[in-house]
Amino acid sequence: MSSTEPIAVIDFETTGMTPAQGARATEVAIVLLQDGRIVDRFQSLMRTGVHIPGFITQLTGITNAMVAGAPPAESVMRDAARFVGGAQMVAHNASFDSKFWTAELAHADIQATQSFACTVLLSRRLYPEARSHSLGNIIDHLGLPRAGRAHRALADAEMAAFLLARIQRDLRERWRIQDARHDLLCGLQKCARPAVSQWLGRRAALQAESPSSPGR
């Protein structure tokens, strides 16, 4: 049985909403998903010196004392970049995590080169009947397992990976798309939502004609 390239599913816990306003990461977790299974995990708290507001501690359980004893962010991000390697990346609301990925790597003098696919956009297109596409709600809607304490990086990264695996499975079983690779996911998430069925049908037809190429 052929093996697909692993996809790195990432989640950051942070001190705020955007690096543009000085927010920094407090924790990062990355899981590698390959052939529908989590095959490796990376997780670490990180020390940036930026104060964690009280409401963030209430949300995540991550305290200033916890990160004070953590390794420096630059060191963690170097390890994270090595862990990801050349894998393509996925996050739940990727516009959030990709900005922190880029910003935290920049603090470590590393340029981010990975492209991101977003499970929120994919979920909205494939499961329009869901009332909410927040990570916990879509996990419950699809009957997927909860992975631990919500709003901790590893649990959220694992749940996003479960969601991605389900998306890939549904693309295979419902849409006959055998090779739901990262570039297909990126294409699907950019497809206008009302045209998703037509788009998937065309992709499946193209893939059936040329299985080694996902087509355009």
Added chain:
DNA sequence: TGCCAGGCCCTCTTTAGGGCCTT
């Protein structure tokens, strides 16, 4: 005091408003 990001999506459909989603 009240607001605080930004991209996407939907709607009382189009240039604007409001909600979702992430911490």
